[in-house]
Amino acid sequence: MAATILDGKQLAEQIRRQTAQRVQRLAATARAPMLAAVLAGDDGGAVLYAESQAKKCAELGIAYRLERLPGDASQADLLSLIDRLNRDDAVDGVILQQPLPKTCDAAAAQSAVRPDKDVEGASPMSLGLLAYGRPALLPCTALAAWELIKASGIKVEGANAVVIGRSQIVGRPIGLILMQNHATVTTCHTRTRDLPGVARTGEILVVAAGRPRLVTADYIRPGAVVIDVGTNRVTETGADGKAAKKTVGDVDFEAARQIAGSITPVPGGVGPVTVALLLRNVVEAAERHIG
Amino acid sequence: MAATILDGKQLAEQIRRQTAQRVQRLAATARAPMLAAVLAGDDGGAVLYAESQAKKCAELGIAYRLERLPGDASQADLLSLIDRLNRDDAVDGVILQQPLPKTCDAAAAQSAVRPDKDVEGASPMSLGLLAYGRPALLPCTALAAWELIKASGIKVEGANAVVIGRSQIVGRPIGLILMQNHATVTTCHTRTRDLPGVARTGEILVVAAGRPRLVTADYIRPGAVVIDVGTNRVTETGADGKAAKKTVGDVDFEAARQIAGSITPVPGGVGPVTVALLLRNVVEAAERHIG
Numbered sequence: 110m111a112a113t114i115l116d117g118k119q120l121a122e123q124i125r126r127q128t129a130q131r132v133q134r135l136a137a138t139a140r141a142p143m144l145a146a147v148l149a150g151d152d153g154g155a156v157l158y159a160e161s162q163a164k165k166c167a168e169l170g171i172a173y174r175l176e177r178l179p180g181d182a183s184q185a186d187l188l189s190l191i192d193r194l195n196r197d198d199a200v201d202g203v204i205l206q207q208p209l210p211k212t213c214d215a216a217a218a219q220s221a222v223r224p225d226k227d228v229e230g231a232s233p234m235s236l237g238l239l240a241y242g243r244p245a246l247l248p249c250t251a252l253a254a255w256e257l258i259k260a261s262g263i264k265v266e267g268a269n270a271v272v273i274g275r276s277q278i279v280g281r282p283i284g285l286i287l288m289q290n291h292a293t294v295t296t297c298h299t300r301t302r303d304l305p306g307v308a309r310t311g312e313i314l315v316v317a318a319g320r321p322r323l324v325t326a327d328y329i330r331p332g333a334v335v336i337d338v339g340t341n342r343v344t345e346t347g348a349d350g351k352a353a354k355k356t357v358g359d360v361d362f363e364a365a366r367q368i369a370g371s372i373t374p375v376p377g378g379v380g381p382v383t384v385a386l387l388l389r390n391v392v393e394a395a396e397r398h399i400g
Numbered sequence: 401m402a403a404t405i406l407d408g409k410q411l412a413e414q415i416r417r418q419t420a421q422r423v424q425r426l427a428a429t430a431r432a433p434m435l436a437a438v439l440a441g442d443d444g445g446a447v448l449y450a451e452s453q454a455k456k457c458a459e460l461g462i463a464y465r466l467e468r469l470p471g472d473a474s475q476a477d478l479l480s481l482i483d484r485l486n487r488d489d490a491v492d493g494v495i496l497q498q499p500l501p502k503t504c505d506a507a508a509a510q511s512a513v514r515p516d517k518d519v520e521g522a523s524p525m526s527l528g529l530l531a532y533g534r535p536a537l538l539p540c541t542a543l544a545a546w547e548l549i550k551a552s553g554i555k556v557e558g559a560n561a562v563v564i565g566r567s568q569i570v571g572r573p574i575g576l577i578l579m580q581n582h583a584t585v586t587t588c589h590t591r592t593r594d595l596p597g598v599a600r601t602g603e604i605l606v607v608a609a610g611r612p613r614l615v616t617a618d619y620i621r622p623g624a625v626v627i628d629v630g631t632n633r634v635t636e637t638g639a640d641g642k643a644a645k646k647t648v649g650d651v652d653f654e655a656a657r658q659i660a661g662s663i664t665p666v667p668g669g670v671g672p673v674t675v676a677l678l679l680r681n682v683v684e685a686a687e688r689h690i691g
Contacts, residue, residue, distance in 0.1 A: 232528070233525065233529045233531065234524065236527075236531045237524030237525050237526070237527045237528025237529070237531065238524045238528070240524065240527045240528065240572050241524040241527065241568050243524060266591055267591045269593075275579055277531065277532050277533075281531050281576075285572075288572075288589075291589070291591040293586065293587070293588050293589070293591070293592040293598060295585065296579055296584070296585050296586075297584050298579075298584070300558045300582040300584070301558065302584070
């Protein structure tokens, strides 16, 4: 029996609806949540992304403020702007649009965002709070993987979970989230021996390796929940003999769906949920600020 | 063949010697490192502990400053003292002696210690920095387990490591340290199904469960490195028929040593190394401050 497809677009839509309701409650009793985005320079892609983000915020009723810096801004300029946004009570969340100027230390800047406004959850303090089981804004991609695991309906407590990949923004946090929810968690990576064998112990398998179709049928335990965090652009020759670009995950979807119990597609799985969760994080932050 | 005993007292002595040399270098070129201890009230045990710590610092040439607060100090008093120590350039490390006044929020106070002075490594920021692979002061007990693993001579890269226990100061940090050093890490806990079976996959087995002799022969993979972090006081009837108190670990040492490749005893394993590492952390902090 082929696996249930965990539909990320549908879940994202549901999260957006719930988020919009929370925004309405806040706006009715206090004020709308506000996201501030820092954009340095005029990189075309970054500007387009900011415009799209402004639109998504508007759709949910979230206020959006774009803070622009010159492309040659210094680290001091950047830190001083972040400091101002940290201290501004009207701002609930701060995101730093990539790419930052080459002269800036992106990691240091990200760490300078106050933890209660770090809606990307992309700093050591946010991960440390997660590891301590304290309230924290969590990295959106790891959180998206977690929402999809919950949507699968699997009982997480006591389950064996395997995470392939140990990045700061996906592998490590999803491992901690699963551990917090009482799964037995094994984290694998490039140095893991017998990766297929270890992966096959996972009733939950989260793949965030960044390698196209790394995970084949022999990695999958029958009935497992498979969450594919990968997004890889590859060029492949189609049935018509023509080379074309396409987006594939870290999992060989067609092979895996014959064995898994449920599985996320790429595209249309973790990706859309991640985008929806950034805005939910803004609302989470606002509820704590206003509450 | 019985296991090699990993002698914590001997390793602690070696760490103390190396630490003393580093103190001498600092004292010769700049100044001696300084540890400040915050002690609230006059709990007899805490006072004795502080005296013993002062002596251990003196033996290595580390300056020690005791900061006393009344037993009914408020959280504001405590935070204001921590703030003063954070800003005092003469202070390299700050420890908060337990017990703090019942009116104080110990977790919030610990988090207020500046990460570069948090020589106990016992705050979310220290764990977050560890998770990000950034320079950090690490929790002494987890670090002691790591030093003993290194002392065993096992090749950690690619090894399967199993950690039993997921506490903030031992299980989680030792898992992250092992992962950073390229082991494949599985973290187990009370909800883990078939704990002996999972434990038996570990070429490295770290036990920090806080349950006397939880780990019996059937938990141990032949030849494994077994690190016992437990320290439990139990009352047992000896061969002479009399009940007596003794200290035992989380591992049934006599049974485990027949199967393991190397193993830490309790007492005399992780404990003495932990004590030595607190002072090494003070020197680490000082080197960064003076460096």
